[in-house]
Amino acid sequence: MYDIIIIGGGPAGLTAALYARRANKTVLVIEKGTFGGQITFSPKVENIPGFALVTGNEFAEKLVEQVLALEAEVECAEVLSIKDGEVKTVVTDSGEFQAKTVIIATGAKHRLLGLEKEEAMVGNGISFCAVCDGAFYEGKTVAVIGGGNSALQEALLLAETSKKVYVVQNLDFFTGEDKLVEQLKTKANVEVILGTVVESLLGEDELTGIVMRRVSDNEVTELAVDGMFVAIGLIPQNEAFADVITLNEMGYADSGEDCLTTAPGIFVAGDCRSKRIRQVTTAAADGAIAALAACNYIG
Ligand SMILES: Cc1cc2nc3c(=O)[nH]c(=O)nc-3n(C[C@H](O)[C@H](O)[C@H](O)COP(=O)(O)OP(=O)(O)OC[C@H]3O[C@@H](n4cnc5c(N)ncnc54)[C@H](O)[C@@H]3O)c2cc1C
Structure with a gap:
């Protein structure tokens, strides 16, 4: 024993x-x-x-x-x-x-989106932690996936150093605190994309972009990003x-x-x-x- x-x-x-x-x-x-x-x-x-x-x-x-x-x-x-x-x-x-x-x-x-190649790209363009990995995307373009407090906080932190931050949320509204949403609105380099899901990932070994689908009309668009921060729990x-x-x-x-x-x-x-x-x-x-x-x- x-x-x-x-x-x-x-x-x-x-x-x-x-x-x-x-x-x-x-x-x-x-x-x-x-x-x-x-x-x-x-x-x-x-x-x-x-x-x-x-x-x-x-x-x-x-x-x-x-x-x-x-x-x-x-x-x-x-x-x-x-x-x-x-x-x-x-x-x-x-x-x-x-x-x-x-x-x-x-x-x-970390909860994943469940997409092909997602697990393999963790650490190669996909991250879960802006405190840990935000510095690697200084001056670059990133997408934050999610709309709760964690996603909003990640986006606010990334907005300090990244060139552009997209926040992609599947619902038509954020579920995080209003105070954080208001703070996000003051950031010129943040663009919010609501009612949209990530359908697939671009890149071979390293993430180069995401393919998104707008839920209301199924319109599909591609977004080139250097990094994706998944903040869905x-x-x-x-x-x-x-x-x-x-x-x-x-x-x-x-x-x-x-x-x-x-x-x-x-x-x-x-x-x-x-x-x-x-x-x-x-x-x-x-x-x-x-x-x-x-x-x-x-x-
Ligand atoms: C991509 C990434 C980057 C990160 N970067 C940083 C960073 O820069 N700085 C920082 O401080 N933190 C960072 N973190 C967070 C940090 O890794 C965690 O906070 C830390 O590892 C937590 O340690 P832990 O021992 O509690 O849990 P874990 O590291 O999750 O270890 C738990 C272990 O338990 C094992 N386990 C689970 N269930 C069972 C079971 N039933 N039987 C046997 N084994 C089991 C798992 O396999 C796992 O190995 C990062 C995390 C990720 C994913």
Whole structure:
């Protein structure tokens, strides 16, 4: 039996492993995809303290090396459920593992439009985060897809540095706050395209434009863009745990800054928990807090 099983090998889970191993706890990290998590999609990261510029993969490699050097165990498997009790049983698609405590660090997925080549173009013209990637489109033309608060905020931020920002929304109105819509109207380089959906993507390996269809009359137009920011929501990867911890109406794990869930001995860290800022730094901070809380729980 392990002291701590960590579900998810992104920045939150790997930082939790680092802190738990330094506290001499036995640790198993279970990852279903790529160790390093979402950041591995980013070719350029410029806001991790200590790295002026690093690729997401380089950063992830360093983090994985650091955790392996501390002799954390790792397993490639998808966690399907947790059986809660004094001993926690983590059920995966390749067997069951037991621990005294569990840290859920499963992150979130950005909702995609569902278009051909879209996933392959993430990091090659398609982004989800103006704070992270806006600087790469300085003086360039971008499209923001969506009409809620996130899309409006992304567009406002991009308008500061990009030459032209199109905001493409499927409905005939924005669903975000009026205050943000008013702010957007004051930006000379922003053009709003309502009642329009993105039908397909142009470019081979890198995005060069989008094909749009106006919903009212099915008119199809092409728009040349250097980048597309998709802001149509996030999907926290918490479905497997809905029966053991409380999730909020958006599916995020309810917890305070202390990373405690509603189930004793089960902690949560990173993008999958309810919070405002989802970045590498905040995920790492959660990982440290959750690991120390788990160590404290074990005693
Ligand atoms: C294209 C892109 C660019 C970005 N750029 C930046 C940036 O420049 N700066 C910045 O600070 N942030 C950036 N971010 C955001 C940053 O990557 C996330 O905030 C951070 O990775 C969150 O870390 P996490 O560990 O909470 O979750 P994740 O990184 O999502 O890791 C969670 C891991 O859990 C695994 N997992 C999920 N469910 C299961 C399961 N059931 N069983 C086993 N494993 C599971 C997933 O496969 C994943 O690897 C970017 C994100 C993207 C997508």
